[in-house]
Amino acid sequence: MENKAHAIAAGIFVALLSALVLGLAAWLTRQTGVRDPYEISTRTTVSGLQEQAPVRFRGVDVGKVTRIGFDPRSTGAVLVRMEIDRETPLTRETYATLGYQGVTGLAFIQLSDDGKPAPRLEPGGATPPRIPLRADLLSRLEDQGEVILARVDEATRRVNSLLDDDNQKRIAGALEEIGRAAQGTRKLVAHMDATVTRRLDPALDQFSATLRDAQGAVARIDGAADRFDQTVQRLNAKGGPLDRVGEAGDALAQGLDTFGTSTLPRLNRAADDTRHTVRSLHRAVDDLTGNPQMLIYGEGPQRPGPGEPGFTAPGGRP
Numbered sequence: 001m002e003n004k005a006h007a008i009a010a011g012i013f014v015a016l017l018s019a020l021v022l023g024l025a026a027w028l029t030r031q032t033g034v035r036d037p038y039e040i041s042t043r044t045t046v047s048g049l050q051e052q053a054p055v056r057f058r059g060v061d062v063g064k065v066t067r068i069g070f071d072p073r074s075t076g077a078v079l080v081r082m083e084i085d086r087e088t089p090l091t092r093e094t095y096a097t098l099g100y101q102g103v104t105g106l107a108f109i110q111l112s113d114d115g116k117p118a119p120r121l122e123p124g125g126a127t128p129p130r131i132p133l134r135a136d137l138l139s140r141l142e143d144q145g146e147v148i149l150a151r152v153d154e155a156t157r158r159v160n161s162l163l164d165d166d167n168q169k170r171i172a173g174a175l176e177e178i179g180r181a182a183q184g185t186r187k188l189v190a191h192m193d194a195t196v197t198r199r200l201d202p203a204l205d206q207f208s209a210t211l212r213d214a215q216g217a218v219a220r221i222d223g224a225a226d227r228f229d230q231t232v233q234r235l236n237a238k239g240g241p242l243d244r245v246g247e248a249g250d251a252l253a254q255g256l257d258t259f260g261t262s263t264l265p266r267l268n269r270a271a272d273d274t275r276h277t278v279r280s281l282h283r284a285v286d287d288l289t290g291n292p293q294m295l296i297y298g299e300g301p302q303r304p305g306p307g308e309p310g311f312t313a314p315g316g317r318p
Contacts, residue, residue: 036123048107
């Protein structure tokens, strides 16, 4: 009886623990928001992708894969059905790629875009919106594998043809020529070194002496420039030659001003009086030349003399 009670208690405990685990799993896997269906139709291999695989937008979990099958509208294409949170910023430029989790080989859907402004990809309708799937790096390498192998094979053949016996002999001859050229270069360098030692070093010594003489000349020029500056300062000093020349110029200007305002008008009046006197003298000379008797009889009409018509003796009648 006691063993039966223990068995019943153990069964109840196991049932409660199982219910608790299931409830915890349901709580952890519950959906906290509204999700909309989207689809991917591609002819690219989706190895490693399984249902319930996560869907991520730039690394953030935004949904999961709900179904993987074939596209009835495109023969040979794989159709992947997804449920994505409605708050996910999907646009018409959004694309999907396959990402892989570590070394497990399990794949997931990685959503991204080019960052350009684009209209939002609205969910709804009879057919879920489709997001294009771009090939990842491994898929592109797989597609280009044959081309890469063909080019590697062609490069290998060219290298083999380049390294055949005849070309090896030519390469060896070229290396010998390069060695002889290197020896000639070393001899030329030694000759140039000797030439520099014998000829350029004395020239450099002479140039150094010339440079020192030039430096001395520059120093003398600097001294002359300093003396010239001192002379200029003395000339420009207050009370110096330039200042005295300026004062003399001012005095001369003042004298010219006085001459123009007082002396020159008097000279003009004197000149006018002289011209008037000369004109009067000229008229007097002309009158004297035409009538010399005016020196005796004076100016006015001359009275007739004896024997001249109209002569009248003094005190008599005409």
